[in-house]
Amino acid sequence: MNALVATNRNFKLAARLLGLDSKLENSLLIPFREIKVECTIPKDDGTLASFVGFRIQHDNARGPMKGGIRYHPEVDPDEVNALAQLMTWKTAVANIPYGGAKGGIGCDPGELSISELERLTRVFTQKIHDLIGVHTDVPAPDMGTNPQTMAWILDEYSKFHGYSPAVVTGKPTDLGGSLGRxxxxxxxxxxxxxxxxxxxxxxxxxxxxxxxxxxxxxxxxxxxxxxxxxxxxxxxxxxxxxxxxxxxxxxxxxxxxxxxxxxxxxxxxxxxxxxxxxxxxxxxxxxxxxxxxxxxx
Ligand SMILES: NC(=O)c1ccc[n+]([C@@H]2O[C@H](COP(=O)([O-])OP(=O)(O)OC[C@H]3O[C@@H](n4cnc5c(N)ncnc54)[C@H](O)[C@@H]3O)[C@@H](O)[C@H]2O)c1
Missing domain, CATH: 3.40.50.720 (NAD(P)-binding Rossmann-like Domain)
Structure with missing residues (x-):
């Protein structure tokens, strides 16, 4: 079963158990915003490579949206959509004042050099910088990304908005990341x-x-x-x-x-x-x- 179909089915079951109004149920199934961007970078050998990046912002009723960014060949909009929705339910169940989001780029990070990954991350950030932010949507590491990826996002975002370490979590401690993250x-x-x-x-x-x-x-x-x-x-x-x-x-x-x-x-x-x-x-x-x-x- 596709990840989004499974997640929607589970949500509908929970909504029924909670006796949720059907109009509210439908509205909670539709994401707040879906972003899809093209990211083209020069590879180290001078050729161009294009990738598709996503950021799905599911819900911000309880606070800024929160969720990881995944780099994996199998990243697709349905999967990112499902993971964004699950972030909304996770932050709500844990009762922390955040909403849910998730992002990803369809790529194989193992096949890209460090400088290619840096260029890809910076281009992706340039495309989404005006839709994320400390009080809007705060990305984090996920599969295929790490504190270094967050440092590139932080740096690129800060070029547009001024120094903003809180725009990502999971960054290196030298840049204000949390111990133990x-x-x-x-x-x-x-x-x-x-x-x-x-x-x-x-x-x-x-x-x-x-x-x-x-x-x-x-x-x-x-x-x-x-x-x-x-x-x-x-x-x-x-x-x-x-x-x-x-x-x-x-x-x-x-x-x-x-x-x-x-x-x-x-x-x-x-x-x-x-x-x-x-x-x-x-x-x-x-x-x-x-x-x-x-x-x-
Ligand atoms: N990093 C986080 O803080 C975080 C938070 C919440 C959820 N998660 C979830 O945890 C899972 C792992 O994330 P991570 O951050 O450890 O990613 P990671 O990129 O650090 O590690 C992923 C691991 O899975 C392996 N892998 C990939 N495809 C595989 C396959 N088909 N079969 C077997 N192994 C495979 C990789 O080789 C690697 O060892 C993901 O589902 C992610 O969404 C991570």
Missing amino acids: DAATGRGVLFATEALLHEHGKSIAGQGFVVQGFGNVGSWAAQLISENGGKIVAVSDITGAIKNSKGLDIPSLLKHTKENRGVRGFSGGDPIDPNSILTEDCDVLIPAALGGVINRE
Whole structure:
């Protein structure tokens, strides 16, 4: 099922349970604003490359819209739309005074050099700068983006509007970013997992975990879970998958991943088929790559 169809279906179910007025329900399904921009950059070899960027601003009734920016080949308007809507529900359920938004560029960041990524980010910011802002819409890192991406957005935005560090979160601490932000989402995974296990009379220690995705969220979740006594038995990323039923040594795996740009080739485990990661034997499965991976198939 397409991400937007699934998100709309879940929202409609929740709206029915809440007894929401049908006109309000319909209005909440339509995004506040959808932005689609063309971003053309010169590549390092002098040729031109064009990409499509999106920013979907779903709702600002509760405060400035908030949500990440994703760089991934599979970014499409429906997916960004669904993720923007989910941000509105997340900030509302957590009762923080923000709305929801999400953005992305259809590109493969692994195929672009650092300077190409910088040019792409700056062109994207030039196209959307008058529609984001401290009190309007505050982007953050997501899949394929990181504190460096936020620093480029901050810098480019500031050329138009004056120094505005609060226009993005997840920026480097040197530029006013918050301590602990890098680990925050992975730490959230740890807390949510702890709470879930607690409901079943269990704790992190002694359980076996499988983690799909070993980027910001997956690697921090694996590190924190392993520090709390959990056993990470299998991990996958875009480069491959590895398994060690005795438990992977996460600090060594982090070092390997940094040096080799992926988990493939890690000597502390056996390679497995990445397609089997979701069905590997474990107590807790943590999907920390793309959404929508748990489905009927
Ligand atoms: N970074 C955040 O603060 C944040 C906040 C909220 C939600 N999320 C969500 O968490 C997820 C991961 O985001 P991230 O920031 O860690 O991204 P990231 O780019 O840092 O890491 C993504 C990881 O997933 C792997 N991956 C990509 N495609 C894969 C595939 N098909 N199979 C297996 N692995 C694959 C990549 O190799 C990488 O290891 C995303 O769904 C994102 O929307 C992230």
